[in-house]
Amino acid sequence: MKYIKYLIVGTLFGLTLTKTEAVSWFRIQEMFRFQSFHMYGIIGSAIAVAMISLLIIKRYKIKSLHGEEIVIPDKKFNKGIIFGGTIFGMGWALAGACPGPLYALIGSGYLSISVVILSALIGTWTYSYLRPKLPH
Amino acid sequence: MIELLKQPWPWYVSGPIIGLSVPILLLWGNKMLGISSSLRHTCAAIYPGSVSFLKYNWKEEIWSFVFALGVLIGGFIGGILLSNGEPVNISPETVADIKELGINSFNGLLPEDIFSWSSLFTLRGFIIMVFGGFLIGFGSRYAGGCTSGHAIMGISSLQWPSLVAVIFFFIGGLLMTHIITPWFYSLF
Numbered sequence: 001m002k003y004i005k006y007l008i009v010g011t012l013f014g015l016t017l018t019k020t021e022a023v024s025w026f027r028i029q030e031m032f033r034f035q036s037f038h039m040y041g042i043i044g045s046a047i048a049v050a051m052i053s054l055l056i057i058k059r060y061k062i063k064s065l066h067g068e069e070i071v072i073p074d075k076k077f078n079k080g081i082i083f084g085g086t087i088f089g090m091g092w093a094l095a096g097a098c099p100g101p102l103y104a105l106i107g108s109g110y111l112s113i114s115v116v117i118l119s120a121l122i123g124t125w126t127y128s129y130l131r132p133k134l135p136h
Numbered sequence: 137m138i139e140l141l142k143q144p145w146p147w148y149v150s151g152p153i154i155g156l157s158v159p160i161l162l163l164w165g166n167k168m169l170g171i172s173s174s175l176r177h178t179c180a181a182i183y184p185g186s187v188s189f190l191k192y193n194w195k196e197e198i199w200s201f202v203f204a205l206g207v208l209i210g211g212f213i214g215g216i217l218l219s220n221g222e223p224v225n226i227s228p229e230t231v232a233d234i235k236e237l238g239i240n241s242f243n244g245l246l247p248e249d250i251f252s253w254s255s256l257f258t259l260r261g262f263i264i265m266v267f268g269g270f271l272i273g274f275g276s277r278y279a280g281g282c283t284s285g286h287a288i289m290g291i292s293s294l295q296w297p298s299l300v301a302v303i304f305f306f307i308g309g310l311l312m313t314h315i316i317t318p319w320f321y322s323l324f
Contacts, residue, residue: 003198003199003202004202005164005165006161006165006167006199006200006202006203006206007202007203007205007206007209008206009157009160009161009164009203009206010202010203010204010205010206010207010209010210011206011207011209011210011213012153012157012206012210013154013157013203013206013207013210014206014207014208014209014210014211014213014214015210015211015213015214015218016145016150016153016154016210016214017150017154017207017210017211017214018210018211018213018214018215018245019141019144019145019150019214019218020144020145020146020147020149020150020151021144021224021225021245022150023211023215023245024224024245024246025245025246025247025250025251026224026226026230026234026242026245026246026247027224027226029226029230029233029234029313030226030227030230032306032309032310032312032313032314033229033230033233033313033314035226035227035229035230035233036226036227036230037147038147039147040147041146041147041148041151042147042150042151042154043151043283043287043288044151045147045148045151045152045155046151046152046154046155046288046292047155047287047288047291047292048151048155048292049151049152049155049156049158050155050156050158050159050288050289050292050293051155051291051292051293051294053155053156053158053159053292054158054159054162054292054293056159057159057162057163062163064162064163064164064165064166065163065164066166068166070162070163070166072162072168072293074295075280075281075286075290075295075297075298076297077296077297077300078280078297080278080279080280081279081280081297081300081301081304082300082304083278083279084274084275084276084277084278084279084280084301085275085279085286085300085301085302085303085304085305085307085308086275086304086305086307086308086311087271087274087275087278087279087308088271088272088274088275088276088278088279088282088305088308089275089304089305089306089307089308089309089310089311089312090271090275090308090309090311090312090316091268091269091270091271091272091273091274091275091308092272092283092305092308092309092312093308093309093310093312093313093317094264094267094268094271094312094316094317095264095265095268095269095271095272096246096268097272098171098172098272098276098282098283098284099171099172099174099175099272099276099282099283099284100171100207100282100283100284102269102272103171103204103205103207103208103211104207104208104210104211104214104215105211105215105245105246106208106211107207107208107209107210107211107212107213107214107215107216108211108212108214108215108216108219108245109212109215109216110244110245110246110251112251112252112253112255112256112265113246113251113265115256115265115266115269116265116266116268116269116272117269118269119265119266119267119268119269119270119272119273120175120269120270120272120273120276121175121178121179121273122269122270122273123269123270123271123272123273123274123275123277124172124175124176124178124179124273124274124276124277125179125183125187125190125273126270126273126274127273127274127277127278128176128179128187128189128190128277129185129187129189131187131189132188134278
């Protein structure tokens with residue numbers, strides 16, 4: 001039962017991604033061709049709302065519901081952000097989805113997307129395996 | 137009300153809801169938004185092999201599987217129960233560009249010419265689905281996150297490496313859309 005909250009937030013997240021068409025290959029094509037503000041509006045306003053919320057949490061030192069201090073660890077820069085970022089962007093544009101939308105699309109009845117998820121798992125595993133040899 | 141929910145949600149409604157998932161996850165469970173990690177935890181749970189990057193106690197990350205399951209359920213509610221059955225309302229310029237690639241199905245969220253079981257058995261469909269998925273999984277882990285973890289969680293918490301990541305997401309995406317895609321689709 002302690003996990004039910006993640007099911008609720010995940011459901012809201014997936015519902016929103018789907019109803020705003022961010023899961024759509026067509027919208028991703030449109031975004032990378034700069035032919036609509038839609039996707040930029042979604043990502044931009046999501047960042048703005050999250051940023052303001054985090055500033056409030058930090059400013060007033062708000063604790064989690066279980067009384068834990070909220071600490072966001074720093075992301076360290078490494079070259080993987082450049083190489084991996086470019087590779088991810090190519091996949092995002094080719095398959096027209098990032099990981100969240102992939103799960104939502106399965107729920108929307110596009111069962112063949114399970115092949116894309118399986119391939120993403122193989123990609124993740126391959127990266128993990130090659131990690132010691134890749135530039136970081 | 138249901139009729140209103142069935143309409144496509146405008147960005148100024150959906151963006152803030154997506155943004156609010158960041159403080160909700162933090163305050164409710166002290167967890168950071170990030171979806172591609174669930175792929176790593178799945179690998180760690182199913183077949184870590186001898187890979188040290190996949191050897192950790194994935195059971196501590198079960199929440200990310202539950203979150204992913206929720207996203208799937210949300211997709212069912214949004215894509216089936218609350219579907220209005222209309223094609224995605226993309227701009228006429230995009231429709232023209234996509235037609236030029238040789239794609240003619242505009243119903244639903246995805247073009248059936250590419251994303252279907254029968255397409256999987258064509259070279260074009262296979263490459264898009266299998267190679268595309270591979271790049272998503274490989275690249276997101278190499279970069280340490282995807283759109284949720286870097287673009288939303290990372291930038292909103294003022295982490296400059298995440299801004300760099302998103303810039304390179306776009307460099308890769310623009311390269312694919314404007315240089316590789318026209319050439320690739322012309323082969324078929």
